[in-house]
Amino acid sequence: MQAQDTLKQNNTVLVIGGGVGGIRAAMDLAESNRDVVLIDKSYSIGGLMTQLDRTFPTNNCDLCTLSPDLSEAGRQLHIELLAMTQVAEAEGEAGDFKLKLITAPRYIDLEKCTACGDCFNKFPECVRFTPGLDHRAPTCMRYPQAIPHAFSIDMEKCNDVDALVQVCKAGAIIPEDTQKVREVEAGAIVLAPGAEVFAPDKLDSLGYAANPDVVTSLEYERILSASGPTQGELVRPSDGKQPKKIAWIQCVGSRSIHEGAASYCSSVCCMFALKETIVTKERFQDSIETTIFYMDMRTFGKDYELYLNRAKNDYGIRLVRSRPHSVFHDSETGRLSIIYSPDDGGSNLTEDFDMVVLSTGFKISEDVQELAGKLGIELNEHHFAKTGGFSPVSTSKPGIYACGMFESPKDIPETMVQASAAAFCASKDISILSEPIESIDEFPPERDVSQEPLRIGVFVCDCGLNIGDVINAKDLADYAGTLADVKRSEMVGYGCSRETMKHIQDVIREKELNRVVIGGCSPRTHETKFQDTLRRAGLNKYLVEIANIRDQDTWVHFDRPEDASDKARELIRMAVTSVALSHPLTDNVFPMKKDVLVVGGGVTGMNAALNMADMGVKVYLVERSGELGGVAKNIHKTLEGDDVQAYMKDLIERTTQNDRIEILTNAFIVDHTGMPGMFKTGFQIAPQMFYRQIEHGVTILATGALPNQPKEYLLGEHNNVMTQLDMDAMLEDQPDKIKDLSNVIMIQCVGSRCPENPNCSRICCQSAIKNALRILELNPTVRIFVLYRDMRTYGFQEDYYKKAREKGVIFVRYEADTPPEVQAADEQLQVTFNDPILNRKVSVYADYLCLSTGLIADEESTEDLGRIFRIPKTSDNYFLEDHIKLRPIDLPVAGFFVAGTAHAPKTLRECIAQAQAAAGRAHCLLAKDTLNLGAAIARVDKERCTACLICVRACPFNIPFINADGYSEIDPAQCHGCGICAAECPAKAIQLMQYEDDQILAKLAGLLERVN
Amino acid sequence: MENFEPVIVAFCCHYCAYTAADMAGSKRLCYPPNVKIIKVPCSGKVDAIHIMKALEMGADGVYVAGCLDGDCHFKNGNIGAAKRVAYIKKLLDEIGIGGERVEMVLMSAGMGERFAQTATEITEKIRKLGPNPVKSVNEAKTAA
Structure with a gap:
């Protein structure tokens, strides 16, 4: 960590890479008032994610999930976006980097291009889009400001430049365009360049180069995508027919010894393949048979095991444990034959499929390796960024941070975590920029609509295939046009894309609309976007429904499209009748309290607290037990060999000595009220249990999880049965005991992936490998058996798994329904298990039995805190974040953030990254000086109020009081907007804004008019 | 009345039930389209008038969906809502419309399955009960 005062030369952060990670980092920095230059070598930002069709585990449309972020990144005033741009030279130190950026010629004037597509239609060969199967740019990817809906021309492919220039009516094509060189100074750099997909053409045996029907998983994604080359029709590339039987082959280019392939695990391909099979099943029900060939099913993420179970049980996805060695094209049948050895060691089998999808892994491109060289940062043996064991996003060079795939293979939520962490680390390196830019400036003044007759506009979004595939969005828009006071109704494609939002604004102005209805996705996720659109069009934001x-x-x-169409008409009608009664409202804005409450004094909580304290705010660190440290205090080494004890000692020391951190141990949270920026939380502090209340602006929950202690396999009954944590301690404290051993058995998934605790504990495979390797270091003659269900050594952990096998650790798989049996045999243990290769039972006597018991949610904490803070939990009692894909740190209650194992089991390193990310997200919120509480606030009509006190008694927060004038008064700064008082008030003197009675009744009228 | 398709209004609180309904969507869990959702900030916001008006206008069933016990974002809005629904059920019994047309249900934001299951069960129940008797009165009135 660098001292702040030495690094104040420059306020800009350079973010390299415009995928989800880079966008998140840039937006976090911008939200906390830092200037950002975001560069991407591609023609538009969005990265790999924009090429996906759906994301696991919700199977939501990718673009719908991402596009609000894309357009927000473009709108952000602090972000300057440079597409087609790469770093040519770099020099300097943290706080003072000087970079030379080269922007390639686009041959298009971004100001003039309207993305009409004329150039592409006439000269498709020289207009560039995304690679692979995609011939069409996804509409949501086209971009605002720096790259608006712009095309890009490949001049080398153009034979008739004049004709090409002529075709553009806007005159946007500039053949004389040249590359531009620009010097940029930056205080810190965030690297989010991502990874590239392994190209399987060299693996002849899989026939990718020879057979068009062998595709990569990303190509399959493009085929499924509504914005893909086939517009979402699932057809075989060879003959355009729908396949009936599709196979996925896992670990192509990963966990491999082939030339050019990687030895590590790419971490996401198992989920990726499961998602593709499920989406295929969902779209085509039983008409397509789907099979996955795999080695270990690695569904180790939060709730991912449930997804696997759903794939198997609900969707009937066939899973075959085998690594097929070849794929042949049968010229007679036109089908593809997969040859594989079954898992039981029997002879080779051949099976025919119509299509084969290769689950290709990820690697770091040569470009990115070159970039790392220019920046002078070290790479690991796999060419990924080398980062610290306890500083997961810090590269070898101060001031440069890495996140996402470039750090190690990972999925989107973990990329988002690291992006926020990297952005936060970068923002610590630079001083805060001058003045926050008033975002209000960009909005035109609000039009006074009070005297205008109703002019309602209805916009029906087709949301790609999400809506358009089930109902006819155009017909629905036509129907809406027939409703009373609707002056304009139309169907729009991808309503949340930048260009459609712009179009809606134009129509509002042109047609002088004064109320707007959007038929589309959930207001929970997109209401603010459309409110923003109204503001830009000069309307009050509360005139939209x-x-x-x-x-x-x-x-x-989707199973009954006609009924869905009827219902859509009813929902539109309800919205139209209700929006007619809406009226302009003003948001309530208040000053922000900047203190922070961190709950949980483990490694995550301490990291979050220290990071916040570094930003100059006061932190209350609350711990239920008598001392700091949590579970990590009992861990000695990480898999990579880092010394956890030394780290913890230093961490605890830094935390206790920090002036800005006030530590409250033995403290129990008992009550909580308020809003982000003005929370009040009460504690009782043992042993006297005296009460104390603190005020704070944000809350970070880092309450952790508990080491599981299931009553299985004689744990707690036999002295030589222990958990991996016990073994870790023994290795450190009593190494002599290891010297006399001859047999050790480890059993994986004890108390995890079972009915009582269905998810994977994520950390146990690596801790078993860690302990096995350490045992062998002390005593190379010990025979170690690891009985496992799937080895889930994701990412670079795979290297250690390989090393363990090389060192002679014996890995034997067992099935969930035939677990090993354990009996005490005096000091020893007799373990009986089925050997799948010999297909018979084997008995081994072990000196020690180590159970990989993993973690279990701290139900007591999450239950209590969930109730006090109103935070939802998953079915297995971890806190449930706001958006499992894009907002893994933010909790659904504004002002709350979660980090560490309270979110889900994870390694120490992952906990630290989340702690930094949570501090970063909290910092974004605290960067504002005011707090907007919205407009949903109860208002009292004093003429009607009879001061009956019913509202005073009904309010859960004791806000209403009878004022000196003798009627009930509700302070807007304190009103939570629940509307309970409005429902209880017998005189109907109270109305909750945005949810007024007449609006609710209008919805009922809109729905039921047909019935009457 | 063989193909009677009831119209059912579900008042769903923003924090739990409405989110659960969206979750059911994310997971593509099918339920009968008869259920139409009206979003409210809290189940405690649902006024007796809203429920009675819905029935008067011809809804065949109404239910209020809030957070699980103890999970209400506004502390106890769901408890108030449950009391109000119980009161309305009694009232409906008294006036001969039948209290079983109105229900209070609880679920958490993550319970997409519960949302879909509840919607299915309530639709089936109302289907068995037949059309809301108010409707025939209304129709008679219109005819007259």
Whole structure:
């Protein structure tokens, strides 16, 4: 960590890479008032994610999930976006980097291009888009400001430049365009360049180069995608027919010894393949048979095991444990034959499929390796960024941070975590920029609509195939046009894309609309976006109503399209009748309290507290037990060999000595009220149990998880049965005991992946390998058996798994329904298990039995805190974040963030990254000086109020009081907006803004008018 | 009345039930389209008038969906809502419309399955009960 005062030369952060990680980092930095230059070598930002069709585990449309972020990144005033740009030279130190950037010629004037597509239609060969199967740019990817809906021309492919220039009516094609060189100074650099997909053409045996029907998983994704080359029709590339039987082959280019392939695990391909099979099944029900060939099913993420179970049990996805060695094309049948050895060691089998999808892994491109060289940062043996064991996003060079795939293979949520962590580390390196830019400036003044007759506009989004595939969005828009006071109704493609939002604004102005209905996705996720659109069009943001025709109609009634169409009409009608009664409202804005409450004094909580304290705010660190440290205090070494004890000692020392951190041990949270920026939380502090209340602006929950202690395999009954944590301690404290051993057995998944605790504990495979390797270091003659279900050594952990096998650790797989049996045999243990290769039972006597028991949610804490803070939990009692894909740190209650194992089991390193990310997200919120509480606040009509006190008694927060004038008064700064008082008030003197009675009744009228 | 398709209004609180309904969408869990959702900030916001008006206008069933016990974002809005629904059920019994047309249900934000299952069960129950008797009165009125 660098001292702040030495690094104040420059306020800009350079973010390299415009995928989800780079966008998140840039937005976090911008939200906390730092200037960002975001560069991407591609023609538009969005990275790999924009090429996906759906994301696991919700199977949501990728673009719908991402596009609000894309357009926000473009709108952000602190972000300057440079596409087609790469770093040519770099020099300097943290706080003072000087970079030379080269922007390649686009041959298009971004100001003039309207993305009409004329150039592409006439000269498709010289207009560039995304690679692979995609011939069409996804509409949501086209971009605002720096790269608006712009095309890009490949001049080398153009034979007739004049004709090409002529075709553009806007005159946007500039053949004389040249590359531009620019010097940029930056205080810190965030690297999010991502990874590239392994190209399987060299693996002849899989026939990728020879057979068009062998595709990579990313190509399959493009085939499924509504914005892909086939517009979402699932057809075989060879003959355009729908395949009936598709196979996925896992670990192509990963966990491999082939030339050019990687030895590590790419971490995401198992989930990726499961998702593709499930989406295929969902779209085509039983008409397509799907099979996955795999080695270990690695569904180790939060709730991913449940996804695997759903794939198997609900969707009937066939899983075959085998690594096929070849794929042949049968010229007679036109099908593909896969040859594989079954798992039981029997002779080779051949099976025919119509299509084969290769689950290709990820690697770091040569470009990125070159970039690392220019920046002078070290790479690991696999060419990924080398980062610290306890500083997961810090590269070898101060001031340069890495996140996402470039750090190690990972999925989107973990990329988001690291992106926020890297952005936060970078923002610590630079001083805060001058003045926050007033975002209000960009909005035109609000039009006074009070005297205008109703002019309602209805915009029906087709959301790609999400809505358009089930109902006819155009017909729905036509129908909406017939409703009373609707002056304009139309269907729009991808309503949340930048260009459609712009179009809606134009129509509002042109047609002088004064109320707007959007038929589309859930207001929960997109209401603020459309409110923003109204503001830009000069309307008050509360004059919009969203009809949720996607999440609550086409997604749940896809099986009966006609009924879905009827319901969509009803939902639109309800929205129209209700929006007619809406009126302009003003948001309530208040000053922000900047203190931070961190709950949980483990490694995550301490990291979060220290990081926040570094930003100059006061931190209250609350710990239930008598001392700091948590579970990590009992761990000695990481898999990579880092010394956890030394780290913890230093961490505890730094935390206790920090002036800005006030530590409250033995403290129990008992009550909580308020809003982000003005929370009040009460504690009782043992042993006297005296009460204390603190005020704070944000809360970080880092309450951790507990080491599981299931009553299985004689744990707690026999002296030589222990958990991996016990073994870790023994290796450190009593190494002599290891010297006399001859046999050690480890059993994986004890108390995890079972009915009582269905998820994977994520950390146990690596801790078993860690302990096995350490045992062998002390005593190379010990025979170690690891009985496992799937070895889940994701990412670079695979290297250690390989090393363990090389050193002679014997790995034997067992099935969930035939677990090993354990009996005490005096000091020893007799372990009986089925050997799948010999297909018979084997008995081994072990000196020690180590159970990989993993973690279990701290139900007591999450239960209590969940109730006090109103935070939802998963079915297995971890805190449930706001968005499992894009907002893994933010909790659904504004102002709350989660980090560490309270979110889900994870390694120490992952906990530290999350702690940094949570501090970063909290810092974004605290960067504002004011707090907007919105407009949903109860208002009292004093003429009607009879001061009956019913509201005073009904309010859960004791806000209403009878004022000196003798009527009930509700302080807008304190009102939570629940509307309970409004429902209880017998005189109907109280109305909750945005949810007024007449609006609710209008919805009923809109729904039921047909019935009467 | 053989193909009677009831119209059912579900008042769903923003924090739990409405989110659960979206979750059911994300997971593509099908339920009968008869259920139409009206979003409210808290189940405690649902006024007796809203429920009675819905029935008067011809809804065949109404339910209020809030957070699980103890999970209400506004402390106890769901408890208030449950009391109000119980009161309305009694009232409906008294006036001969039948209290079983109105229900209070609880679920957490993550319970997409519970949302879909509840929607299915309530739709089936109302289907068995037949159309809301108010409707025939209304129709008679219109005819007259």
